[in-house]
Amino acid sequence: MSEHNNMPDPQKIKEILDVVGEKVPGLLKTLSELLYGAQSAKQYAAAAATFYKELKAAGMTEQQAFELTQQYMSTLNLGNLMGKAIKHNHD
Numbered sequence: 001m002s003e004h005n006n007m008p009d010p011q012k013i014k015e016i017l018d019v020v021g022e023k024v025p026g027l028l029k030t031l032s033e034l035l036y037g038a039q040s041a042k043q044y045a046a047a048a049a050t051f052y053k054e055l056k057a058a059g060m061t062e063q064q065a066f067e068l069t070q071q072y073m074s075t076l077n078l079g080n081l082m083g084k085a086i087k088h089n090h091d
Helices: 012-037 038-057 060-076 077-091
Strands: none
Touching: 012 038, 038 060
């Protein structure tokens, strides 16, 4: 049995890539709207405000609370996390 028998059919690969090419842009657009749309922005802002208020209530200074809130918000930014992961994989 030769290795060529284990190779996928080029026509099937083309069909799969065609479907991926049709579906992925729409999925990315939907994901982007979910992550960066107006409703998400409101939720991110509310989360940041609550986080900051809780840090202040726990006795942190404004500077400490601000820095931790920045870090917290960066963890909620999926695009930022994906970019860091991609960069890390290329290093």
